[in-house]
Every structure is written in C-alpha cells, then in structure tokens.
Amino acid sequence: MTVEQPAEESVAAPARDWFQSAVVYQIYPRSFADSNGDGIGDLRGIISRLDYLHRLGVDVVWLSPIYTSPQDDNGYDISDYRNVDPIFGTLEDLRELTDGLHARGMKLVMDLVVNHTSDEHPWFVESRSSTDNPKRDWYWWRPPREAAADGTGAGPGAAPNNWGSAFSGPAWEFDQATGEYYLHIFSRKQPDLNWENPQVRAAVYEMMNWWLDRGVDGFRMDVINFISKNTALPDGPIAAGMLHGDGSPFYIGGPRIHEFLQEMHREVFAGRPGPLLTVGEMPGVTVDEAVLFTDPERAEVDMVFQFEHVALDQEDGNKWRPKKLKLTDLKKTLGHWQTGLAERGWNSLYWGNHDQARAVSRFGDDGQYRELSAKMLAGILHLHRGTPYVYQGEELGMTNMTFGTISDYRDIEVLNHHREATTHLGHTDAEVLAALAPLNRDNARTPVQWDASRHAGFTTGSPWIAVNPNANHINAAAQVEDPDSVYSFYRKVIELRHTEPLVSHGDFTMLLPRDEHVYAFVRSLPDTRLLVLGNFSGQDQEVTLDDADVPLAWGSAELVLGNYPAEAAPRLHLRPWELKVLRAGAARPDR
Structure with a gap:
C-alpha cells in the first residue's frame, strides 16, 4: 500500500444525491435491545427490531462501536478492530444484521475510532513494552519534562506539557516500566495513535478496507479532526478555575489533517462501487473548514458533525455550567451553517446523539407539551438543508433521566468530573450533581423504551443502567400504531424529505x-x-x-x-x- 502521495490530488467523487435525501438512525447498541437477558443491548436485539426501523423510513443505520473492548468508555476504547465484543455478539451476528438491513433497503455505517485505541490493543501492548520496540512510535511517547534553564516552568519529572484530558485530569500518563509518558486526549486507557507514522495509517486503511469488503457501507469517524497534532506539543492556555491547559489548539484540525483524509479516501474509498457514506465528527470545526472537508472535489469526507449549536446552552462551552438557550443564538448558528455550506459541501443535522442530552428535554418542553415539542423539533431539524440524524428514542420523544446520586451514573466523563470537582475544585456533592443533571451523556444512554413492561421491554435481566420511569407511558408499543404519536410524526417528516425534492436540494x-x-x-x-x-x-x-x-x-x-x-x-x-x-x-x- 502506498501512503505517501500528494496531499491535494483531486479524486472524482460519486453522486451525492442519495445521502442528500437520506435519513440516518443512530443506534447505541448497549442501550437499544437486549436479546439474551444480560442487561446489555446486543446485535441480535437490533436484528429483532429491523422492521421497526424499516417502518420508520430511515435509510442508514449507524452503530456506535461494537468492537472488542474493555469498555472503559463504552466501546470507544477498542482492543481489536476486526472482531465483535462478545457482549454484543459475533461477526456472524453482524453479517446477519448487515444482510437484514440491505434486504430492507437500508445501509450500515460503522463507528470508526482511530484517533486512539484501548491500552489493551496489541499495538499499544507492544508499544509500551520497551522504548526500542518497533511499534513505540505508533503512539505519542515523550520523556519527562525538565525545568527550564532559568528555573521557571515544570520541575524535573513533570508531564511533557500541561494539556488536560477531555475526561478530566491530565492528558499524559506516566509508564513506570519505560520511564516515559504517553498522550491520551480522553481516558488514560485510550492512548492516542501517532498518525505521523505512515505504518499507523497503512494499518488503519487496511482495517477499513476489511470492513468495507464485508459489506459495511461507510463510517462515522470519531473525533477525526484530532488525528493530526502539532508535533511540538506546546503548552496550552489555562482558563480560570481549571487545573490543566487547553491543548485543543494543537490537536484540533492539525497541520496535516486534510492530507490524511485525502490519503484515506484514495486508499480506502476511491474506485469502490457505492454508494458509501463518510461522516467526520469534528469538534471545534468552523464553517470555512467544513467547506474544505466536505467539498466533493477535494475527496475527504461527505459531511461533518459540528458542535456549535450544542454549545449554546453552556457558559464558555463548559457543559457543567449550563445556561438558558436563546433561540436567536440557535437561529444565528444554524443559519450560518446553512449559508456557509450552500454552494459547496454538506452538513449533518442533529439535535441529539449518545454524547448529548435528550432533544425534547434540552430544546423543547418535556412536560405538558412533550409530544407537541418533540414533533416541532423534528420538523424544524429535518427540513433544513443537510442529512438529518435520528438518535434512538428521539422518534418516541424520550426524555432526560433523573439520577439521584453519583452511583446512578455510568459515564466515565461524569464520574471523573465529579471526582475532580469534589476533590480538587472545592465543590460540594450537591453542587456537582445539580450541574451534571441537564447535559450529562447518560441522559441519552438509558435503554430504549419498547413497552410498559418491567425494564421497558429492553431486557429480561437487570439493565446496565436504569430505565427511565416514564417508560410506562412513553414507549414504542403505545406509539407505532397511533397515527397521532411522535413516532408516526417522524414517519411523516421522513417521508416528506424523501418525496419533496426541495427539502434536499x-x-x-x-x-x-x-x-x-x-x-x-x-x-x-x-x-x-x-x-x-x-x-x-x-x-x-x-x-x-x-x-x-x-x-x-x-x-x-x-x-x-x-x-x-x-x-x-x-x-x-x-x-x-x-x-x-x-x-x-x-x-x-x-x-
């Protein structure tokens, strides 16, 4: 495989009409449907609900990670890219799911997590085994930092820079065996891959081709604009009240990001019979950057996930400091993206996903007007220009969950923040729990509410995270046959996109x-x-x-x-x- 080709080579892109009129449905597998009673959703559970998805009218199903994983970050820490974790099933189950989707005219998009792996991935196990291992340079290893000559700066033995992790704490973990630090933008069990190494890129592309050869129809690429980093790894600014520096200016949209994505397209997607779908999750991406990423003439990705609109209800982008959303701000942001991508490129449309709070609780009214506001939100979103995404349960008007104590939570982001805020930042337990409630990720990860039975029909066992008590009246069984339900309204909105050309074009x-x-x-x-x-x-x-x-x-x-x-x-x-x-x-x- 050749991976050192000119960065700006133009590759003809396939027709885009199909995804411009398509609707994508996101499944978070551990919370969708459990087939074996172990309390965790699985592939056979998804297979059992394919007719439900087909009836809804969606065109593409995106699966959050199902790969082999220690589950430190619910599967976004991958230890084997070419196998299914036993908690979800087998490769044979995935083949049956893929075939079932294709038989119903739907496509399957897999989550691609290649900014980092699990620390239990064989690549990292080799990398950390010694400083001269051939895979040492597959990850970001650095020796401890020494004090500056004038006596300022970090003392001997300190981390290579001051970056903080997205999951609280420092972004560097010291390895006693080799005496060096490794970089992890997320959990310490999620070491970052070094994309500067062409062997890393070749291994990733080979893996991606393996999945496409198995019938997968594309990838949603997790934090893909993090893969190119400023190799100097400079310190980041430290905001008031924070313990660590913000390294994001040095790893978001780095100097080689367009080169890497164009190379990926050449090595994986170019020349393949389609249609395929590539979606880049890109925190911090601007409209101007998104035009470059999604311009079909540049052959990088088909569309991006941007985060501007889901930061509008946070003080300074801090999700643990929520504030009231102003509709004028929402219109300004979404309108700017509509205008900016009008001539070239394409956008993803979403209210929620596995990392965001429930849409009707966040943007609507989850009390008296829950059904009306859920329907209104569907119509507003899906009739913008772009490809809409429905997050599981959104089509039922599922709401945020009330978590009473920190022990009710499962998300590593929440647990780490609670520990740091109560231990190092001087906040009380009550203060932290109140700040966590509106926007925490576990709001979206409670099980899909299939019926009014025990555990909402999600499992016959004990669910890995509690079911929302309102499942007794908010559930699929009560809505699928009801022509006035939220579910039926989603069907109408999706059908309008499919039949009215101006919605897409x-x-x-x-x-x-x-x-x-x-x-x-x-x-x-x-x-x-x-x-x-x-x-x-x-x-x-x-x-x-x-x-x-x-x-x-x-x-x-x-x-x-x-x-x-x-x-x-x-x-x-x-x-x-x-x-x-x-x-x-x-x-x-x-x-």
Missing part, C-alpha cells in the same frame, strides 16, 4: 432572525417554496412576515405538515410548540 432563507419565540425559514426551488414555522414557546404567537423577504401570500398556502389537528386556523398563527409547513408556488405577486 432547495435554497434556504432564514426569516425572523431577532424573534425569540418563532423559528422560521423558507426552502425554495424555482417552482415551489416551503415556509417552515416553529413556535419554541408555550404561548400563542402571531407571525408577521416582511413581504420584501417573503414575496408570497402564505396566509392562503397549502398546509402540508403540522403537529396540531387540522383546522381552519389562520396560517400565520402558532399555538404552543406548534409546527406549520406551508407550500406555495414561486410566482411573485405584482408590486
């Missing part, structure tokens, strides 16, 4: 940018326009549109989708958490 125009209650935009093609209105409040709202911005008589337009029973209400009046989607021709009125 039309222009996007944001309206009412300063309105703090109404989210409004127009999608348009030369012969058709859709006006999308969403009320993000529990009060009635009258919508006033500027005719200069919207040269159409929307008051008499056709209502093509709504979350209230149809009635002869004024078209531009919105009830609490109401969604209205209106269709009109594109003819401009005489002036």
Whole structure:
C-alpha cells in the first residue's frame, strides 16, 4: 500500500444525491435491545427490531462501536478492530444484521475510532513494552519534562506539557516500566495513535478496507479532526478555575489533517462501487473548514458533525455550567451553517446523539407539551438543508433521566468530573450533581423504551443502567400504531424529505432572525417554496412576515405538515410548540 502521495490530488467523487435525501438512525447498541437477558443491548436485539426501523423510513443505520473492548468508555476504547465484543455478539451476528438491513433497503455505517485505541490493543501492548520496540512510535511517547534553564516552568519529572484530558485530569500518563509518558486526549486507557507514522495509517486503511469488503457501507469517524497534532506539543492556555491547559489548539484540525483524509479516501474509498457514506465528527470545526472537508472535489469526507449549536446552552462551552438557550443564538448558528455550506459541501443535522442530552428535554418542553415539542423539533431539524440524524428514542420523544446520586451514573466523563470537582475544585456533592443533571451523556444512554413492561421491554435481566420511569407511558408499543404519536410524526417528516425534492436540494432563507419565540425559514426551488414555522414557546404567537423577504401570500398556502389537528386556523398563527409547513408556488405577486 502506498501512503505517501500528494496531499491535494483531486479524486472524482460519486453522486451525492442519495445521502442528500437520506435519513440516518443512530443506534447505541448497549442501550437499544437486549436479546439474551444480560442487561446489555446486543446485535441480535437490533436484528429483532429491523422492521421497526424499516417502518420508520430511515435509510442508514449507524452503530456506535461494537468492537472488542474493555469498555472503559463504552466501546470507544477498542482492543481489536476486526472482531465483535462478545457482549454484543459475533461477526456472524453482524453479517446477519448487515444482510437484514440491505434486504430492507437500508445501509450500515460503522463507528470508526482511530484517533486512539484501548491500552489493551496489541499495538499499544507492544508499544509500551520497551522504548526500542518497533511499534513505540505508533503512539505519542515523550520523556519527562525538565525545568527550564532559568528555573521557571515544570520541575524535573513533570508531564511533557500541561494539556488536560477531555475526561478530566491530565492528558499524559506516566509508564513506570519505560520511564516515559504517553498522550491520551480522553481516558488514560485510550492512548492516542501517532498518525505521523505512515505504518499507523497503512494499518488503519487496511482495517477499513476489511470492513468495507464485508459489506459495511461507510463510517462515522470519531473525533477525526484530532488525528493530526502539532508535533511540538506546546503548552496550552489555562482558563480560570481549571487545573490543566487547553491543548485543543494543537490537536484540533492539525497541520496535516486534510492530507490524511485525502490519503484515506484514495486508499480506502476511491474506485469502490457505492454508494458509501463518510461522516467526520469534528469538534471545534468552523464553517470555512467544513467547506474544505466536505467539498466533493477535494475527496475527504461527505459531511461533518459540528458542535456549535450544542454549545449554546453552556457558559464558555463548559457543559457543567449550563445556561438558558436563546433561540436567536440557535437561529444565528444554524443559519450560518446553512449559508456557509450552500454552494459547496454538506452538513449533518442533529439535535441529539449518545454524547448529548435528550432533544425534547434540552430544546423543547418535556412536560405538558412533550409530544407537541418533540414533533416541532423534528420538523424544524429535518427540513433544513443537510442529512438529518435520528438518535434512538428521539422518534418516541424520550426524555432526560433523573439520577439521584453519583452511583446512578455510568459515564466515565461524569464520574471523573465529579471526582475532580469534589476533590480538587472545592465543590460540594450537591453542587456537582445539580450541574451534571441537564447535559450529562447518560441522559441519552438509558435503554430504549419498547413497552410498559418491567425494564421497558429492553431486557429480561437487570439493565446496565436504569430505565427511565416514564417508560410506562412513553414507549414504542403505545406509539407505532397511533397515527397521532411522535413516532408516526417522524414517519411523516421522513417521508416528506424523501418525496419533496426541495427539502434536499432547495435554497434556504432564514426569516425572523431577532424573534425569540418563532423559528422560521423558507426552502425554495424555482417552482415551489416551503415556509417552515416553529413556535419554541408555550404561548400563542402571531407571525408577521416582511413581504420584501417573503414575496408570497402564505396566509392562503397549502398546509402540508403540522403537529396540531387540522383546522381552519389562520396560517400565520402558532399555538404552543406548534409546527406549520406551508407550500406555495414561486410566482411573485405584482408590486
């Protein structure tokens, strides 16, 4: 395999129409469906629910990691890239799942985690065995740092730099056997691979080709913009109240990131019969950078996951300091991404995933107006330009969980933060638990609520994490046959994307940018326009549109989708958490 080719070589990309009109469904396997009663979801559980997914209408299923893993970070710490962890099943089960999806016209996307491995991966076991092992340079090893000549800086034996881990604590772990530190941006059991080494890249590409040869249809690439790092590894700035430096300027979007992704495309995807899907999860990515990553002429990735909109309800991007979301900020951010990727590139659309709190609790009203706001959020998101993602349970309007004590949590990010905040930062247990509640990742990881039986039909055993008590009335069994349910509304929204070309290909125009209650935009093609209105409040709202911005008589337009029973209400009046989607021709009125 050749991995040293020119970085800017242009490779023709396949037709993109298929994923522009597609909808992706994310499965977090350990919480989806358990087939054997051990309390952990598995592949056979997913297989048993394929008809449910097919009925929903989704086109692609993305699986969070199912590879062999010590499960320090719920599978994002991989010890064998070419096998299925026994808690999830076998390679034969995965083959049956892949075949079952393909038979129903759906595709399978696997999670690709190659910024780091588990410390139990054979590559790392070899790497840490001695300083002269051939795989030593497969990871980021550095000797302890000495004090500066003028006596300033770290003392002898200190870590190579001051970076903090994303999971609290330092980003360096000292290895007693060899007397050096290794870098781990995440858990200490997740050492970072050194992509500067061409052997590492060749091994990764070989593994990816192995999976595609087995019928996988693409990859969602975990923190893929972290793989190129500033090799000088300089110290990062330390914010007030923090113990460690912020190294992200030196490992997010590093100097060789485009080179590496273009090389990956050449070695893995170029020339393969498609269609395939590549999605880059890219914390910190900007609109301008995303244009480069997703421009089909550059042949890097098809779309990115960006995080701007899910940081708007946090003080200074700190998820443990939540604040009230302003709708104007949300419109400004999402509108900027719509405009920025309008000419080139493509965007992913999502409210939630395995790393985010439940959408209806975060952006809607999970109390009195839970169903209405869940439906409104679906319509607003899916009618933007981009490929929408549905996170498991979102189509049922599942809500955040209430965790009473720290022992109820399972997420390493939460447990590490609680320990550091109570031990080193002087916060009380009550203070930390209150800060954790709104945005912690375990909110999204409680089991899917299939019915009102014990453990919500997720397992016959004891679930690995508690089931939300509201499963007795929020569950799939109560919704699948109900034409007015959240699930049925998702089916309608997905069908509209499949059948209305302007949803995939039309222009996007944001309206009412300063309105703090109404989210409004127009999608348009030369012969058709859709006006999308969403009320993000529990009060009635009258919508006033500027005719200069919207040269159409929307008051008499056709209502093509709504979350209230149809009635002869004024078209531009919105009830609490109401969604209205209106269709009109594109003819401009005489002036």
